[in-house]
Amino acid sequence: MTMTSAPTGAAPARRRIATQAAFETRAILRNGEQLLVTVALPVLLLVGLVQTSVVELDTGTSTRVDFVTPGVLALACVTTAFTSQSIATAFDRRNGVLRLLATTPLGRGGLLAGKILGVLAVEAVQVVVIGGVALALGWQPVPSGLLPAAGLVLLGTAAFTALALLLAGTLRAEGVLAVANLVLVLLVVGGGLVVPPSELPGALAHLAAFLPSGALGEGLRGALLGTGVPPLSVVVLLGWTAVLGAGAGRLFRWH
Amino acid sequence: MPTIEAPPGAAVVVRGLRKTYGGRDVVDGLDLQATEGAVTAVLGPNGAGKTTTVECCEGLRSPDGGEVRVLGLDPVDDAHRLRARVGVMLQDGGLPTGVRALEMLRHVATMYAAPRDVGELADRLGLTSFARTTVRRLSGGQRQRLALATAVVGRPAVVFLDEPSAGMDPQSRHAVWDLVRELRSEGVAVVLTTHLMDEAEDLADVVHVVDHGRVIASGTVPELLTAGSGTAAPTIRLDARPGLDTATLRAHLERTRHDGGWHVEESAPGEYVVTGATGPSALAAVTDWLAGEGVLARRVTTGRRTLEDVFLDLTGRHLR
Numbered sequence A: 001m002t003m004t005s006a007p008t009g010a011a012p013a014r015r016r017i018a019t020q021a022a023f024e025t026r027a028i029l030r031n032g033e034q035l036l037v038t039v040a041l042p043v044l045l046l047v048g049l050v051q052t053s054v055v056e057l058d059t060g061t062s063t064r065v066d067f068v069t070p071g072v073l074a075l076a077c078v079t080t081a082f083t084s085q086s087i088a089t090a091f092d093r094r095n096g097v098l099r100l101l102a103t104t105p106l107g108r109g110g111l112l113a114g115k116i117l118g119v120l121a122v123e124a125v126q127v128v129v130i131g132g133v134a135l136a137l138g139w140q141p142v143p144s145g146l147l148p149a150a151g152l153v154l155l156g157t158a159a160f161t162a163l164a165l166l167l168a169g170t171l172r173a174e175g176v177l178a179v180a181n182l183v184l185v186l187l188v189v190g191g192g193l194v195v196p197p198s199e200l201p202g203a204l205a206h207l208a209a210f211l212p213s214g215a216l217g218e219g220l221r222g223a224l225l226g227t228g229v230p231p232l233s234v235v236v237l238l239g240w241t242a243v244l245g246a247g248a249g250r251l252f253r254w255h
Numbered sequence B: 001m002p003t004i005e006a007p008p009g010a011a012v013v014v015r016g017l018r019k020t021y022g023g024r025d026v027v028d029g030l031d032l033q034a035t036e037g038a039v040t041a042v043l044g045p046n047g048a049g050k051t052t053t054v055e056c057c058e059g060l061r062s063p064d065g066g067e068v069r070v071l072g073l074d075p076v077d078d079a080h081r082l083r084a085r086v087g088v089m090l091q092d093g094g095l096p097t098g099v100r101a102l103e104m105l106r107h108v109a110t111m112y113a114a115p116r117d118v119g120e121l122a123d124r125l126g127l128t129s130f131a132r133t134t135v136r137r138l139s140g141g142q143r144q145r146l147a148l149a150t151a152v153v154g155r156p157a158v159v160f161l162d163e164p165s166a167g168m169d170p171q172s173r174h175a176v177w178d179l180v181r182e183l184r185s186e187g188v189a190v191v192l193t194t195h196l197m198d199e200a201e202d203l204a205d206v207v208h209v210v211d212h213g214r215v216i217a218s219g220t221v222p223e224l225l226t227a228g229s230g231t232a233a234p235t236i237r238l239d240a241r242p243g244l245d246t247a248t249l250r251a252h253l254e255r256t257r258h259d260g261g262w263h264v265e266e267s268a269p270g271e272y273v274v275t276g277a278t279g280p281s282a283l284a285a286v287t288d289w290l291a292g293e294g295v296l297a298r299r300v301t302t303g304r305r306t307l308e309d310v311f312l313d314l315t316g317r318h319l320r
Helices: A013-030 A032-051 A064-094 A097-103 A107-136 A143-168 A173-190 A204-210 A212-225 A231-251 B050-057 B079-085 B101-109 B118-124 B140-152 B170-185 B197-203 B221-226 B246-257 B280-293 B307-315
Strands: B010-021 B024-035 B039-043 B065-070 B086-089 B158-162 B189-194 B206-211 B214-219 B235-239 B263-268 B271-275 B299-303
Touching: A013 A032, A013 A064, A013 A107, A032 A064, A032 A107, A064 A097, A064 A107, A064 A143, A064 A173, A064 A212, A097 A107, A097 B086, A107 A143, A107 B079, A143 A173, A143 A212, A143 A231, A204 A212, A204 A231, A212 A231, B010 B050, B010 B189, B024 B039, B024 B050, B024 B189, B024 B206, B024 B214, B039 B050, B039 B170, B039 B197, B050 B065, B050 B158, B050 B189, B079 B086, B086 B140, B101 B118, B101 B140, B118 B140, B140 B158, B140 B170, B170 B189, B170 B197, B189 B197, B197 B307, B206 B221, B206 B307, B214 B221, B214 B307, B221 B307, B235 B280, B246 B263, B246 B271, B246 B280, B280 B299
Parallel strands: B039 B189, B039 B206, B086 B158, B158 B189
Antiparallel strands: B010 B024, B010 B065, B206 B214, B235 B271, B235 B299, B263 B271
């Protein structure tokens, strides 16, 4: 796809992609179920985990809010990049929306770019809302960790968007709806997002750090608690992004 | 890839197109052509390969064999150059369900450098009454009109319309047909698939009849109507009570006209078709016979075969 020059009759690529990103963002933020999963669920989890001790957490020397917030941000990233995106894309695919937009000057590349930017825009909203609630609860992130954290969120977004597209491009829409929600629950409970892999029972303690969820959770905790980003997290996220991206590129069916 | 000779004015050229799904040839050596400033109908029963053919022209599917050229370009390889010049209306609409009708049209319009005026287009196709309704709540006909609007909003040179009138009420259909005729007069090449005979008859300059993945007949509507009928003479059709004795009508025709070769058939209960050397006196003979039988026909028509006759003759009458 040419990003710089627009073919005759087409709007400039930048405008097409920006318009599509805004369109995708509005579609998510206007959808009640999507808002429930992407905003309400993480906020409830944050407040619940900080204000109660229903879930036992070994927070080490950190306060509970400092320890929980990075994991909730990791969860928020997964809800938008994976759960919400896979479901939206699957239904758009079933309804022919992907095919129709692919025939407009937007094209397939522009559609993908618009989707990714839309995900990032929703994540920005999530960070503002969740970060705001966390700050109100006394969250004190390490300032030097903010930039690495942003980088990790981008990496996590890449890996989970690739997984979302892999799912959405290969399964029926109803199947994606079921699988995406199931996977989200499994990742929250045992994926190392909110509860660190080391505190998970049995084999999960070893396995979760190699899942994209565990890598994202551990990475964000390392960055925002000031203990440093584990190199393993970066390697794992890069690896998953490569594998899932290649899979989605190869297996995605437009029809 | 060898280029194919495209005659002047040919906007779409398909030669020997083949497309196979799971070992089954859905399109099997299909040839067709669509020219600028003309409406080309691809007519065929369900499953004939119409949608697959236009999807190959739209760049949504890659052919397994043969060649497709749209405006002289390859729909897949040159997609980025074609997209701004080709408008598409998909059979399943392709409209996101959670978006308001006019918002979708405006969104697609922003993809083009010089789109049509959205408000004017919305008025033309009667979209304003449901402009703020989400696609999910639109009726089938409303969705079709919105999908047509999105197909033409970018001022395309070629438009593919897959079953444009499906699910439309008569008013919507005529609004759509008027727009299609206007596109034609502006020089746009319009390609539409349909299984509606009246749509093809009223709109199309050229009809390609497709069955089992091939074009089995092509031509203008008058050409198709005279070809294969075996006779240039018009038929006489009458609607009356079912069960009239067709043999006596035939005998009456032979007796009064002093010639043979008459064929009288009750094609459906109460619907009769008379073929032969029809003319003014044959019509008089038919009505004379009806009077003798004491039968008042509900309707007597003379005239050419309809495209439906041609279509059924070509594709058979069995359901599929």
